[in-house]
Amino acid sequence: MERPYRSVLYIPAANARAMEKAQTLPADAIIFDLEDAVAPGEKPAARDALAAGLANDYGRRARIVRINGLSTEWGQDDARFCAGLDADAVLIPKVDGPADLDRVADLIPDLPLWAMMETPLGMLNAAAIAAHPRLEGMVMGTNDLAKELGSRFRPDRLPMQAGLGLCLLAAKAHGKVIVDGVFNAFKDEDGLRAECEQGRDMGFDGKTLIHPAQLAIANDTFAPTDAEIDLARRQIDAFQAAAAEGKGVAVVDGKIVENLHVETARKTLDRAKAIAAMAG
Numbered sequence: 286m287e288r289p290y291r292s293v294l295y296i297p298a299a300n301a302r303a304m305e306k307a308q309t310l311p312a313d314a315i316i317f318d319l320e321d322a323v324a325p326g327e328k329p330a331a332r333d334a335l336a337a338g339l340a341n342d343y344g345r346r347a348r349i350v351r352i353n354g355l356s357t358e359w360g361q362d363d364a365r366f367c368a369g370l371d372a373d374a375v376l377i378p379k380v381d382g383p384a385d386l387d388r389v390a391d392l393i394p395d396l397p398l399w400a401m402m403e404t405p406l407g408m409l410n411a412a413a414i415a416a417h418p419r420l421e422g423m424v425m426g427t428n429d430l431a432k433e434l435g436s437r438f439r440p441d442r443l444p445m446q447a448g449l450g451l452c453l454l455a456a457k458a459h460g461k462v463i464v465d466g467v468f469n470a471f472k473d474e475d476g477l478r479a480e481c482e483q484g485r486d487m488g489f490d491g492k493t494l495i496h497p498a499q500l501a502i503a504n505d506t507f508a509p510t511d512a513e514i515d516l517a518r519r520q521i522d523a524f525q526a527a528a529a530e531g532k533g534v535a536v537v538d539g540k541i542v543e544n545l546h547v548e549t550a551r552k553t554l555d556r557a558k559a560i561a562a563m564a565g
């Protein structure tokens with residue numbers, strides 16, 4: 286049973302109160318951020334605060350640490366800090382290609398790597414990045430991508446579609462987790478829900494979030510509904526019954542069910558089980 290990544294909450298590593306609070310928040314994963322959410326003058330103190338914060342009990346929530354890029358003045362110290370750290374993964378910002386992952390992999394031999402997908406080169410090299418043997422997951426960085434592209438924020442995210450699609454294809458081709466970018470207006474519930482639904486419909490595993498008020502909407506949107514779970518069970522049952530009669534196709538609710546639909550149905554049930562395990 287794979288972990289769910291419906292809700293992936295960023296927490297500035299300098300914010301001890303938020304790290305404490307996260308122990309009880311319904312996030313599937315936490316990104317402890319040493320990069321953009323921490324002011325330059327606070328970077329060393331943020332590392333110390335994170336070391337203390339990671340001693341908290343986050344239960345089943347995945348603990349991912351976002352370091353500064355190795356080309357910055359903090360990156361090497363961040364990487365040294367992460368080697369041997371009790372965390373679940375290290376997230377590397379602004380990954381342009383697999384060589385960026387190699388460099389961090391050499392410094393941090395013991396943790397899975399995740400890549401921020403947020404540069405034009407990263408989009409063009411998405412397949413090679415996703416194929417990296419140490420890579421476990423990808424996170425869309427839609428703020429940086431918009432900045433680099435000079436594109437505008439639109440509710441339909443049309444300017445983002447090429448990048449989102451390339452990264453999604455790459456992640457799926459190589460069996461990696463992929464979560465969507467943040468929705469900046471954290472008090473706009475309708476806007477967040479619409480963007481979560483778009484990401485879910487495209488195939489993202491979940492959404493990165495910046496505020497606890499966004500958790501419920503992401504958790505709800507990226508979970509299979511009761512109707513989907515019920516349909517998945519009926520599709521599996523109907524297909525098994527058809528197979529027992531020597532048939533390769535069943536019909537449920539007026540629609541055909543073939544082997545491939547059964548695979549999707551099984552994934553739906555697995556996801557529901559993984560989500561239930563988070564609550565338990």
Ligand SMILES: CC(C)(COP(=O)(O)OP(=O)(O)OC[C@H]1O[C@@H](n2cnc3c(N)ncnc32)[C@H](O)[C@@H]1OP(=O)(O)O)[C@@H](O)C(=O)NCCC(=O)NCCSC(=O)C[C@H](O)C(=O)O
Pocket residue numbers: 294295296297302303304306307318321322401403425426427428429430466467471495496497
């Ligand atoms: C956006 C915020 C600065 C708002 O903070 P604040 O004004 O303190 O919010 P509230 O008063 O509403 O907070 C209420 C309580 O919730 C806690 N809280 C707030 N945010 C978090 C959080 N992220 N995780 C856990 N807990 C949080 C507060 O401590 C309050 O608790 P209590 O004391 O019990 O009342 C703030 O939300 C924030 O800093 N968010 C994270 C910003 C961040 O991490 N940004 C960087 C990542 S996004 C990015 O870089 C995207 C990517 O790279 C790209 O390019 O797109």
Ligand SMILES: [Mg+2]
Pocket residue numbers: 321378401403426428429
């Ligand atoms: Mg970014």
